[in-house]
Amino acid sequence: MSDLRVRFAPSPTGYLHVGGARTALFNWLLARKQGGTFILRIEDTDVERSTKESVDAILQGMEWLGLDWDEGPFYQSENFPLYKQHVQQLLDEGKAYRCYCSPEELEARREQAMREGRKPKYDGRCRNLKDAPADKPSVVRFLAPQEGSTSFDDLIKGTISFPNEELDDLIIQRSDGTPTYNFCVVIDDASMRITTVIRGDDHVNNTPRQIQLYQALGFPVPQFAHVPMILGSDKARLSKRHGATSVIAYRDMGFLPEALNNYLVRLGWSHGDDEIFSRDEMVAKFDIGSVGRSASVFNSDKLLWLNAHYIKSGDPQRLSRLLLPFLAERGIDPAAGGPDLAAAVTTLQERARTMLEMADAVLFYYRAPEAYDQAALAKFEKAHLMAVYGVVAEKLAAATATTAAEFDALFKEICTENGWKMPQVGQPVRIALSGGTQAPGIGEMIVTLGTAEVVRRIERARQAVSE
Structure with missing residues (x-):
């Protein structure tokens, strides 16, 4: 282990915001890259404003991001x-x-x-x-x-x-x-043997005063690295009016920790033109000297793009576990019945940008539609819908297909035999299964739901059309 000792020292007067999270991330990356020590210190000397709820929110945010600390948390109030x-x-x-x-x-x-x-x-x-x-x-x-x-x-x-x-x-x-x-701060950093202080550049004006105190007390002066601030789209300092700034708020909005970490590390730091970094790649490539001197602008669309990437490439089993709280909020317990959640998640990974979107999109697998997109159904004649639903239900009831590709091939046969085009069959069936037109591929849905449930839903839709 190297002699490097860094710290993240938030004040527990609110949540862990993205600016603080980026500072924590830079400290954590430097410690992990150099085999140093990452220390968490809670600066709670402001007794009136410091709260246990804020401490808990900070710890929760750090843990969610995976920024594990080697020592602490220490509390200033104890010193x-x-x-x-x-x-x-x-x-x-x-x-x-x-x-x-x-x-x-x-x-x-x-x-x-x-x-x-x-x-x-x-x-x-x-x-x-x-x-x-x-x-x-x-x-x-x-x-x-x-x-x-x-x-x-x-x-x-x-x-x-x-x-x-x-x-x-x-x-x-x-x-x-x-x-x-x-x-x-000086006493704490000295007693904790901090060698490098990485913090926001709003502390630059404090630094000369602190250096003088180090020298007067006979303490070694650490190195300093002041990270430029994060701005909103209007170039003002990032605040609540620019959207969520709390780390936990992003979790609750359905973002993944790896997406937020990846996004934050690129706010001010770069490694060539690379945009996507795994945790190991961030550790290997991070260099505090490569952090830019100018402020960075928070771009929600870029974060959303990264989140979609990590959902698309994520492990369905892990995504399923992360999805459970969102489903619980919607009254859904996959363990109580319905398809395997990981299988359902797999069909949605290409389309969902957040876990919230996925939670809404996966509902039809566990809750048969009670209403159908009437505007979409109105594009087809009633006789055509009745014919499609009748033929498809009959074919599926007798089908021996087991894979999405085999079911897709079956639907092509249905189209050929009846002189229909795929949209004339696919859209009515998609509406019958999910209630709307935005859903995974037909074959994927049939495999996930099971043919018996699919036939039941098609028969229900046929009955609704006939009324």
Whole structure:
């Protein structure tokens, strides 16, 4: 195992969204490729907004995607004593100080700075305070360097540098004694021996502050890789108004985890012109340095295309298991009677783009149609329908065919013997079996349903036409 240690550190204030899932995927791929360690950390220091439901949703989303972690999940809220210890260390070493400025005072100075065209940052007036005000609440601020610059070589964006004069003295502990995000992240990453931090590029501005904290505490500074954000079709940041952004929502919409993983890995990363990657291929070919620097646009049609590909090439037995919850929602239990579900799924794999579509399409196998597409039936004369249903029912009742190809050949014979064209026979039979015109091939349906059930359905349709 290599020394590489990466982490995915979501905040449990909502579901696992696709942006977070892509960050987790990139971390997971790098760890698996290099034989490193992938750590899951739940950043739950925001007590008011963090919920167990959100934690469960994150874990559920990770598990559904197959992004298994090697260590964790760890919870930030369990580390408060460690954070306090390091705050005190910085205070003792003169690398942090107590600030007694009230929120109202800070806001007034910020507004004045903006009116005067200055950067609205903390002015450092408590930096060298000798006499602490009695009984006045205080925060703890990091004593940041004011000269020079803080630079780092981002694995995706290249060298990034920030003038230190633009960075103010970061609050590392609030007046109620709780630590702040940037401080907790540094302590956690250092204590977990994280070597590479892969995260969204909305954290770029946090990085120089965190680097300064690493250095002040004597911790090794990890490598950083900031992944560009995901945009909606209107080039705004991806949000609910662009459609589902929750990983679990995509599962519930009938998408497969391999399709979503494949789609997410291609949002910002490429390997030549390749579009389709198995899990093993992703691990073998992924390179964090090949992630692009510009934002990616989420394309639902592309995801749908990939999902259709994975359904088409999927194992019918596995797809059947995944289909069961969708069928249960529709009141169908294949175990209670009807054809083998895997056999039914096989007839639909070429046509279904999502498991939801497949669930709707497979219903006729387990529930004989109660109504028929009257507009489609109206294209044929009543006498023709009665003749087709009569001939087909008689032929099938006596048939010895057992394969779809043999039944298809039988229907060609019926057409030849009666001077009919295939659509004149196929469409009425398809309507009789499924209720509509969008269904698998005739031979496939007969094999799956069984000739006895097919004859029963044709007789029912014939009776309906005669009335």
